[in-house]
Ligand code: ADP
């Protein structure tokens with residue numbers, strides 16, 4: 001049984017086709033590195049997985065169960081199981097770090113505050129911000145804010161974490177602290193789909209790399225296969241430019 005099974009997935013924005021026949025299986029604890037040129041459809045795949053864009057064809061299954069994108073209750077259950085972190089961390093500026101992490105579990109999930117706070121402290125310690133609980137976002141660096149955003153996503157206890165270019169907006173010297181946080185999650189066995197242009201990092205952590213172009217999966221393989229022995233010219237061009 002696959003944790004996530006995407007088969008023959010098509011998606012359109014209006015009449016414009018943006019994903020064509022995407023096949024991708026993700027095992028429990030797999031880390032998928034999703035790479036490809038800008039506009040190739042990487043973010044769109046993540047949007048479909050979050051239930052933010054209904055596919056026009058194909059299926060998405062979670063633990064063998066098909067997701068019905070027309071069923072709002074099913075989409076809510078989906079969003080209980082999959083969380084996403086974006087390039088723009090969008091923290092609540094008027095709330096402390098701790099409040100940013102606890103707000104959704106307390107207000108939306110109606111979970112007991114004391115329990116949520118204890119978990120949030122542990123998560124913030126894990127991402128290296130145990131001493132910043134009472135700070136406000138504008139008192140933190142971009143790398144620290146992005147780590148709060150990751151802790152906020154983890155506070156929802158997702159089974160699968162989607163990371164969409166989470167280091168792309170950061171100053172270069174702040175990138176590694178966010179990658180370190182992702183390494184910790186990788187070691188803990190979190191299933192992740194990571195869209196990133198940090199190719200050395202993808203090579204290091206990914207169990208499988210998916211190269212996309214023009215809304216299609218061009219090539220899938222181990223990091224060594226994709227980076228050292230790409231089979232398709234399109235993949236060769238991309239990895240030779242970016243490494
Ligand atoms: P990537 O994340 O790989 O850069 P995207 O998934 O964001 O690619 O975009 C795939 C294609 O869909 C691009 O051609 C992009 O211009 C188009 N696109 C993305 N978002 C929208 C939208 N909201 N409306 C129309 N077209 C869009």
Ligand code: MG
Nearest residue numbers: 042043044164
């Ligand atoms: Mg994108």
